[in-house]
Amino acid sequence: MSSDSHALAGSHAPTGNDARTSGHDRTGGRGGSGRRAAAVGRHAVLLLAAFVMLFPLLWALSASFKPGSDIYNASPLPFPGTLENYRYALREFPIWRLLVNTFVTAIGVTLLHLVAGVLAAWSFVRFAHRGQRLVLGLVTVALVVPPQSLIIPHFLMISRLDLRDSFVGLVVPQLATCALAVLLLREHIKAIPPTLIAAATLDGASPAETLRQVVLPLLRPALGAVGIVVFITTWNEYLWPSLAAPSPEHTTIQMGLLLFATAEGPEHGPMLAAAMLATLPVVAAYFLASRRIADAFLQAGLR
């Protein structure tokens, strides 16, 4: 973006309110305000893009406070607002049990991904062997296999092992999608200065001790980032829980939300209220670690 406005020489008021337009005088004092104007423009575009992306969520949040008769009104604000949808969802719907089920599942899958990811990534870096390139190639190929294509064999496997409707059956097969964790963590381990690992080896540390005492402390940010991504993905998963754990004892919140779409008239207000409550843990997790997530992926891409 360009701007014709420029600040008076020597003036750099942070507000930029003293800018004057005076033709196309290219003095040095104008660069600051030009850059500021460009930055303001960039931020305006970013804000607009963020608003467009957030709009459906904001609308759902607003609608969750509207009485049933106003849900389809065009008004963006819930006036007069009501908490009845939230009261109804909490009273009529086993939301806490479903949230606990979803949390247990998401934590279980995250831990499995991290353990498998760290061990696989460490073995790639630490134990060079002849078939390493082939194995790494296979892991990379696994990354592009759609998880849905594994559903039928996984389903038959847990059915024959009598693991349907159990947390084990729900969690363990989701380990099959840990290729991303392996590759990301491998990049981060490769970035650790080799001298550190060599020094630990010279001190007589075994590979397991080196991993525990040297590598893991340095991997903490990457583990956090990968963990959060896996957690969010698992939290939002619908298809696998619908097959693996359909019973109320083990089912997840994403499946539970569909129970509001009844044949006797959908309960959109309470459904949106429950959806907002279901979104809170994920939003909180992301806000806690958003910088870490961005950094980890950015660094992985730069290396």
Added chain:
Amino acid sequence: MFAAAACGSSDGDDGSGTEVAATTGGIAPLDSATKVTIKFLSYNYGTPGLGGTGTQALIDAFEKAHPNITVEPQGVATKDVLTRLRTDTAAGSPPDVAQVGWSKMAEAVQALPIVPVQEIPPAAEWDEHVAGISKSILSAVSVDGQVKAMPYTMSIPVLYYNADLFRAAGLDPAKPPATLEEVKAAGLAIKGTGSEGVYYGVVDSAKSDFLTQSVVNGNGGSLVDANGEVTLDKPAAVGALAGIQDLVKSGAMPAVNTETALAAFTSGKLGMLVTSTAVLASAMKAADGKFELGTASFPTFGSKPARPTYSGAGLAVLAKDDAHKRAAWEFIKFVTSDAGFEIITSKIGYLPLRESVATKLADSAIVKLLAPSLEQLDTVAPYTAFRGEKANQAVVALQDEAVEPIVLRGADPGPTLTSVAEKIRKLSA
């Protein structure tokens, strides 16, 4: 413990308007010492609101009456019933009883190991049980003269109207419109007062074509003929959907989805709504204290007879052994008895298929509003299904690629139905 005997099925016709023939044999009752647990898959179970509480009440009442049978209910989203039944069957553990929507029943019967419910009890017991159930519904759900799945939560299309908006538009709420032409005129009169006129819920969010069938039947057409041939591109079917499209073009009907229309009606901004009686209880709850709710029979096309079909669900048995089959029958027998239908009607809002229950509850607000539908039960047409294992896929194609574009987006009914009919013929081949 119980005696099993060979079952046979009678020959019959397409089940329209015939007496349902009894089978021979059947499984004798369980003795009271035999403890059985049956799994009941229901899309009402566990849902917040009326469907969930009503279903729980049915289960509680049944277990109290049958201490030796335990019901293990399982919830499922309405749209996932078929997928769930397929996966449960593949895993070797199907439910013993399942609530299956009629739009999915044909595919379920084709693809799943469903035991025809009429084959389970001895013939005399079957005859005794169904004696008080609406004959027209029983024959409408029969396939080859046999009831494969028991009519359970049944509904038919009805015209709901807002009596207050009628009065505001100078219309008489005591004389609701009876034909499509009258509906259009009333809709335009209400539209003139600033509210929306009428909405036909043919674009069903649950992807059922029960209202599409009801509209097409009413114009003398059909989606499939008696031989299973696709007929949805014939003039009568095209004319039926053109009639609904005309409501939109004239301004009498808003071009919105069914949920929006339902919300508009319950908030008092829509004059008339033509949809299933299934939403009656929630419509009554929403209208309470806001406006006067009225109901009228499903409108006809001029002087042609109304031929509405039914929606809702039947109970299908997938039990594997005789003890579970018999326990499943005991459950079905209970929930479709007087006591069961009393709960189904008063707590969930579905039709009382037994006249005795309708008479007993005649003074209740819900049965008063169901009266026009109960009077129309004798005109109910069988729910027709497309041929083959892709019947449900064909219904989705019809609804998404023909009904929605014609009704809501002004697509030309003739060519649109012709191209979708071709697609469905290929799916049914």
